[in-house]
Structure formats: structure tokens, C-alpha cells
Amino acid sequence: MSAAPDPRRWWVLVTVSLAQFMVALDGTVVNVMAPQVQRELGLSTTGLQWVANLYVLLFGGLLLLGGRLADQLGRRRMFLAGIVLFTLGSVLAGTADGSGQLLAARALQGVAAAAVSPAVLSILVTSFPDPGERAKAFGVWGTVLGIGASVGAILGGAIVEIGWRWAFYLNVPVGVALVAGALLLVGAHRPEPGSRPPLDGAGALTATLGLTSLVYGIVSTTDHGWTHPLTLGAFAAAAVLLPLFARIELSSAAPLVDPRLLRRRSVLAGGLGELLTGGLSLPCFFLLPLYMQDVLGYSPLRTGLAYIPTCLAMMVVAPVLPKLLERTGPRAAYVGGTALLVVMLVVLVSVGTHASYWTTLLPITALLGVGLVGCLITTPVVGTAEATEADAGTVSALLNVSSQIGGALGLAVAVTAVQHRTTALAGRGVAADEALTGGLHLGAATLFGWMALSLLLGFTAFRGRPAAAPVAEAEEKEPVRV
Known part of the structure; x- marks a missing residue:
């Protein structure tokens, strides 16, 4: 018989969602305020890129280890350790007097994020055993994740006006509150010494x-x-x-990763969904600010505010989506979200050097928000459908790894296309803004491949309704199809 649900689980959701928000925000906030950081600390262009890259590198590289340690040492322990390290990294970044300290701080934040993210997902999985409630919880979590990336652009633009260091200082009181919340609300999960296998x-x-x-x-x-x-x-x-x-x-x-996990259809489908969603979302949060600032001449603050429709769209759609998942299963939500992202890309590849916010950027950012919600909520619901108490951290880490690798690969391909196309057009005498716009068109066009694969995945692998998590003893049974 399954244990009764934790009566504090909705407050647990608030706590871990706030932690995920902080992690997601710090992944994008540096993009908008990068020029100010470069001027003040004297970073080279390569050094500036590694302010973002170090975070992604260590976040992605250590996720599997972080997930396994969450299963072995306890989810709350890893969550607390990650939050403390993340807060320390934020202090070091905010007080940086040179590139070395800033890069070290971002590295520390990346290590911390690799501890926090799988712990967050595994806490949600074990706190919400009921499929319907879990879908609602992931609805909140997915919305917070997407809004964190969007608000990173808004906050980055606003911070430029008062000083980039405050983007990191603001994490300190949040980190303190998260530590207190975790100690009060999240149950201690300590596997018994005899049942804990060696690392x-x-x-x-x-x-x-x-x-x-x-x-x-x-x-x-x-x-x-x-x-x-x-x-x-x-x-x-x-x-x-x-x-x-x-x-x-x-x-x-x-x-470290039980091979039996990779035989679960749910884990494979959810992991591929995370990879493909990450491969689209990160490039979009890079290409759009580039277009708004370098082509349309938007200020950093105006660029950030342009993402408000993305946040609003997520907040409107997210409460409705769990009910859709419960009635129709994951296919409709995932395929529908992907289809809206395809429409968004069609608009994006047709933008010119002069564009109206109301007729061009508003539809792009709104479609981005609605489409991402459909994918961001559905993939973890599918991927963790069969997670158990013993492997929730590892399953969560596998999903996070997929998202990080997909995002890094999608961004690398898109940036390469932008650079090559822009250079080629400029070499033929095309004006700078027109050359960059042409490069952005090609960069956005590379994302259609990700969307084609995403639609194929949705139609073939996302079916049925979310299943209740199996008990650990049922590990060898035929996995429930999702």
C-alpha cells in the first residue's frame, strides 16, 4: 500500500519551484547584461562567453552524479547543499573584481545547479504520487522554469540600469529563505545504511x-x-x-545509472522530449534578444519587457494543461505545443530589419510561451511516470541531462548558422543590420529540424494517460506505456 501523501506537499512545491526559478533565471540573466559586465571587468569576448558556458558545462556534466547522490545521500541533503553552494557562488559573482573571480563563481553556480535540479524533480516525484496531482505540480514547475528563463531577460534588462551585480545579490535572500523552507517543509530522506549500495x-x-x-x-x-x-x-x-x-x-x-531505467519507455520518451525542447528554447532566448537589440535597436530594458507576453501566456495556459493531460494524455498537449512553436518559427524566419512590436514580436513571444508550456510540463510528467522512491533522483537527472545537452547543441548549431550567414552576406556588401537579419533567419531555420523530430516523437511515443508510479519491488515488470 502506498504511503499517504504529505500534507505539506503544496508548500514543498512552492519551495522547490522557487529554487528552480533561481537556477533557470541565472542561466539566462547574463545574456542581456553581458556588455556591462564586459566593460566593467575588462573581459575579452571569449571570456564573456565563458561566463555563460561554464555554468552550462558544469551543470550538464555533473547532473548524473548529482541525481545519484540525491538517491544515495538524501534528496533534502542534496537540495540544501546545492542551495548553499549556489548562494555562495552568487555572493562571489556579485563581489567579483576581475574575470577570474566571476568565472570561478559561475563554475560554483553550475556545480550547485547540478545538485539542485535533480533533487527538485525527485522531491516533486515522491511528494506527489497521485498522477493527477503530479501533473498539476509539474504544471506549476514547468511554468516557473519557463518564466525563470523569460524573467532572466526582463531582470537582466532592468538590472543594467542599476548595476549588473544586483542580479546575483538578489539570490542571497532567496537562498536563505529556501534553506529555511527546505528544513521546515521537505521531509528528510535517508536511505537505511544496509540498503544503500556503494557509489x-x-x-x-x-x-x-x-x-x-x-x-x-x-x-x-x-x-x-x-x-x-x-x-x-x-x-x-x-x-x-x-x-x-x-x-x-x-x-x-x-x-550510477541502472540500465533497466533506459528500458522504460517513459524515461526514453521523456528524455527525448526534454532534449528536443531544450534544443529549441535556448536558441530562441539567444536569437530574439540579438535581433531586438542589434537590429531593431531596443535597449536592454525594452528587450526584457518584450518577453512579458511569454510570461503571461505561460501563466494563463499552465493551470489548464494538467486537466488536458488527465483527459487526453500527453500527446495532445505535446504535439499542440510543438505545432505552436512551429508557427512561431515561421514568423521568426520572416522578420525584417524593421518590425512592429504589436504585429511581429508580440505574436512571436506569446506563441513561444504557450508552446513551451505544452512541452515543458508534458515531458517531465511522461519521463517520471514510473519513477520510484529509490531512483527518482537518477531519473530526474537523466531528464535534466537531456535538456542541457539539447539546449547546448541547439544553440551551437543556430549560432554557427548565424555567424556563417552573416559573414557571407557582409562580405558581399550587404548592410550590417540586413546581414545579421539574414543570419538570424538561417539560425532560426535550423530549429525546424528539431520541431520535425519533436512532432514525430509526440505522435509515436506520447500516448495513453499518466500512470501511477510503480513500487520499487515491481521494477522488473513490463513498464506502463505512456
Whole structure:
């Protein structure tokens, strides 16, 4: 018989959603305020790019280890440790007097995010065992995640007016509140010593180094290109380390990632959905500010405010979506969200050097919000449908890894297309704003491939209704189709 649901679970949802909001916001807030940071600290263009890249690199590289540690050491412990480290990293970033301290602070934040994100998802999975309630919880979580990325642009624009350091200082009181909330609300989860298998050291090492190499190879393409020795070396290392990790897991008595998880249809479908959604969302949050500021001449604050329709659309649609999932299953929500994102891309690839906010940017940002909600809420509902108390952290980490790799790869491909097309047009004598617009058209066009795969996934793999999580003893049973 399953345990009674925690009566404090809705307050737990508020706490962990706020933590996810902070993590998502800090992933995008630096994009808008980057020029001010560069001027004040004297960063090179490459150094400025690594202010964002270090966060993504360590976040993505350490997620599997963070998820496994959440299962082994306790979800609340990992959540608290991550929040404390994230807050410390924010203090270091806000007080940075040079590029070295800022880069170290962003690295610390990336490590902390890799602890927080899988802990957040696993806390939600175990706090909401009922499928209907879990869908509602993920509705809130997905909305907060999307709004965090959107508000990162808004807050970044506003912060530019008063000083970029406040973007990091604001995390400090939030971090203190989150620590207090977790101690008061989140139940301590400590696996009994006799039931806790030893950590798979070889698997942890090869997974972390392999994922870090893969993410490094992807993000370094914006600095060096796809054929640079550093890029090729990183991809080669990943090509050796990740298969070695898989081989270790198959023979390990206590694997970092139980191979049986990857035989669950729900985990595979949810992971692919996260990868494809990340591959679209991160490039959009990069390309749109570039277009608004460098082509249309928007100020950073005006650029941030242009994302208000994205936030409003998410807040309007999110409360309705769990009911749709309960009635029709995940396919309608995911395919519908993807279709709206395709419409958004059609508008984006047709923008010119002069565009009205009301007829062009408003539809783009509103469609982005509605479409992302459909995908961001549905994929974790599907991916965690069969997660158990024993593996919730690992399953959550797998979903997060997919999202991070998809986002990094989608951004790398889009940026490469933008750079090549813009350079080619400028070389033919095309005006700078027209050349950049042409580059943005090609960058956005690369995202249609992600959307085609996303539609295929939705029609073929997302079916049925969310299933109740199985008990740990039922691990060997045929997985419920989703």
C-alpha cells in the first residue's frame, strides 16, 4: 500500500519551484547584461562567453552524479547543499573584481545547479504520487522554469540600469529563505545504511568526464568552430568515455545509472522530449534578444519587457494543461505545443530589419510561451511516470541531462548558422543590420529540424494517460506505456 501523501506537499512545491526559478533565471540573466559586465571587468569576448558556458558545462556534466547522490545521500541533503553552494557562488559573482573571480563563481553556480535540479524533480516525484496531482505540480514547475528563463531577460534588462551585480545579490535572500523552507517543509530522506549500495566510482568518473567533454565540445563551437582541434578533441574524448561508462554500468553491482531505467519507455520518451525542447528554447532566448537589440535597436530594458507576453501566456495556459493531460494524455498537449512553436518559427524566419512590436514580436513571444508550456510540463510528467522512491533522483537527472545537452547543441548549431550567414552576406556588401537579419533567419531555420523530430516523437511515443508510479519491488515488470 502506498504511503499517504504529505500534507505539506503544496508548500514543498512552492519551495522547490522557487529554487528552480533561481537556477533557470541565472542561466539566462547574463545574456542581456553581458556588455556591462564586459566593460566593467575588462573581459575579452571569449571570456564573456565563458561566463555563460561554464555554468552550462558544469551543470550538464555533473547532473548524473548529482541525481545519484540525491538517491544515495538524501534528496533534502542534496537540495540544501546545492542551495548553499549556489548562494555562495552568487555572493562571489556579485563581489567579483576581475574575470577570474566571476568565472570561478559561475563554475560554483553550475556545480550547485547540478545538485539542485535533480533533487527538485525527485522531491516533486515522491511528494506527489497521485498522477493527477503530479501533473498539476509539474504544471506549476514547468511554468516557473519557463518564466525563470523569460524573467532572466526582463531582470537582466532592468538590472543594467542599476548595476549588473544586483542580479546575483538578489539570490542571497532567496537562498536563505529556501534553506529555511527546505528544513521546515521537505521531509528528510535517508536511505537505511544496509540498503544503500556503494557509489559507483568508475561510473561516476566516466559519466562526469564524458558528459563534460560532450558539453564542452558543443559550447566551444561558438568560440572555435566545429573543426578546431579543441572541439574535435572534446568530441573524441566523449566518444571514448561515454561508451566506456555504458560498459561499466552493465557490469557494475551498484551502477550510477541502472540500465533497466533506459528500458522504460517513459524515461526514453521523456528524455527525448526534454532534449528536443531544450534544443529549441535556448536558441530562441539567444536569437530574439540579438535581433531586438542589434537590429531593431531596443535597449536592454525594452528587450526584457518584450518577453512579458511569454510570461503571461505561460501563466494563463499552465493551470489548464494538467486537466488536458488527465483527459487526453500527453500527446495532445505535446504535439499542440510543438505545432505552436512551429508557427512561431515561421514568423521568426520572416522578420525584417524593421518590425512592429504589436504585429511581429508580440505574436512571436506569446506563441513561444504557450508552446513551451505544452512541452515543458508534458515531458517531465511522461519521463517520471514510473519513477520510484529509490531512483527518482537518477531519473530526474537523466531528464535534466537531456535538456542541457539539447539546449547546448541547439544553440551551437543556430549560432554557427548565424555567424556563417552573416559573414557571407557582409562580405558581399550587404548592410550590417540586413546581414545579421539574414543570419538570424538561417539560425532560426535550423530549429525546424528539431520541431520535425519533436512532432514525430509526440505522435509515436506520447500516448495513453499518466500512470501511477510503480513500487520499487515491481521494477522488473513490463513498464506502463505512456
